[in-house]
Amino acid sequence: MRGCNFSPGPAALPERVLQQAQIDIWNWQQQNAFAGFGVMETSHRSADFMALVAETERFLRELLAIPEHYAVLFLQGGATLQFSQIPLNWLKTGHANYLVTGLWSEKALAEGSRYGQMTQVAEILENYRSIPEVATWHWDAAADYFHYCHNETVHGVEFAEIPEVSVPLISDFSSTLLSRPLDVSRFAMIYAGAQKNIGPSGVTIVILDPSRLPPAHPFTPTLLNYRTQMAAGSLFNTPPTFALYVIHGVLKDLLDQGGLAVQAERNRQKAALLYQALDALPLYENLVEVRYRSWMNVPFFLKESALQAEFLQEATALGLYHLKGHKQVGGLRASLYNAVSLSCVEKLVDFLESFSKTHV
Numbered sequence: 545m546r547g548c549n550f551s552p553g554p555a556a557l558p559e560r561v562l563q564q565a566q567i568d569i570w571n572w573q574q575q576n577a578f579a580g581f582g583v584m585e586t587s588h589r590s591a592d593f594m595a596l597v598a599e600t601e602r603f604l605r606e607l608l609a610i611p612e613h614y615a616v617l618f619l620q621g622g623a624t625l626q627f628s629q630i631p632l633n634w635l636k637t638g639h640a641n642y643l644v645t646g647l648w649s650e651k652a653l654a655e656g657s658r659y660g661q662m663t664q665v666a667e668i669l670e671n672y673r674s675i676p677e678v679a680t681w682h683w684d685a686a687a688d689y690f691h692y693c694h695n696e697t698v699h700g701v702e703f704a705e706i707p708e709v710s711v712p713l714i715s716d717f718s719s720t721l722l723s724r725p726l727d728v729s730r731f732a733m734i735y736a737g738a739q740k741n742i743g744p745s746g747v748t749i750v751i752l753d754p755s756r757l758p759p760a761h762p763f764t765p766t767l768l769n770y771r772t773q774m775a776a777g778s779l780f781n782t783p784p785t786f787a788l789y790v791i792h793g794v795l796k797d798l799l800d801q802g803g804l805a806v807q808a809e810r811n812r813q814k815a816a817l818l819y820q821a822l823d824a825l826p827l828y829e830n831l832v833e834v835r836y837r838s839w840m841n842v843p844f845f846l847k848e849s850a851l852q853a854e855f856l857q858e859a860t861a862l863g864l865y866h867l868k869g870h871k872q873v874g875g876l877r878a879s880l881y882n883a884v885s886l887s888c889v890e891k892l893v894d895f896l897e898s899f900s901k902t903h904v
């Protein structure tokens with residue numbers, strides 16, 4: 545039996561997909577049992593693999609109802625490389641807006657600032673437990689783009705609405721893409737490291753509107769020019785084939801389950817259950833302003849911080865894994881991505897209750 549994995553990423557994957565992968569690592573596409581070979585041993589230029597990549601793109605387009613003229617890319621380098629790739633492709637005048645609401649948007653701004661003059665849209669809130677009021681934002685309508693992070697994985701802060709801006713809107717969706725339906729047409733570009741809701745690490749999904757993309761900077765490396773991978777169907781060079789194979793399985797599984805509206809309902813339920821317990825039980829606290837609480841990443845603290853080691857030890861003994869918080873925030877954190885079942889969240893809540901009873 546497998547445990548309950550609350551890892552922030554690389555994170556839990558659907559069991560059905562992992563079980564099929566065990567078979568396909570050995571012998572993919574039911575090749576002859578003697579002459580067969582596994583999916584990791586298959587050329588990315590083979591007809592079977594190219595068909596898989598094309599189908600993966602189709603699945604993603606269907607799940608997110610991506611407008612037809614948008615490009616869908618499977619890239620490498622993690623979401624972190626996007627922090628450089630975005631300015632290298634989207635800067636025209638050399639000036640962009642960045643809204644900083646947590647560790648990841650902070651990193652995006654720091655890296656982006658190496659390439660241009662980046663304006664911080666709003667003041668940085670202490671400890672990132674909320675999002676600055678829209679009325680306090682100062683953004684420049686002449687800037688090349690507006691960058692923000694829709695869900696801050698470390699701080700557990702998530703936007704309730706998509707910001708309304710008149711410049712190309714670019715957002716880091718690493719820890720929330722595919723957790724619910726999304727109006728992609730509101731964005732010039734969305735990007736996400738796969739290792740949360742989408743698949744294993746090694747692939748970064750980029751969805752962009754090419755009609756708004758300016759010519760790349762002359763020094764932009766060929767591989768980092770979005771147009772290179774657009775022209776090559778994400779196969780300009782050798783992609784992480786096994787990660788793409790798993791993503792294909794995850795997306796198919798999401799479609800088989802009924803799509804993102806089904807995930808949204810389950811994710812809403814899971815998050816509500818956990819936040820209710822954290823608010824009701826005297827031993828715990830989540831300090832994020834309620835309207836910005838993330839459905840995906842729930843950081844929390846024990847009011848008696850000395851009990852943390854014991855909490856984690858008991859949780860692990862019960863098969864509740866990866867609950868330690870990020871080093872920058874401390875405390876605890878439960879990530880509730882699509883592949884974390886409602887029954888795992890119920891098990892966590894039962895444990896929170898019993899630990900609270902014996903330690904208050």
Ligand code: PMP
Pocket residue numbers: 553621622623624625648693695696697698716717718719737738
């Ligand atoms: N953005 C967000 C919101 C993240 O959660 C992470 C990773 N946890 C990153 C960016 C960086 O991703 P990667 O490690 O894939 O570069």
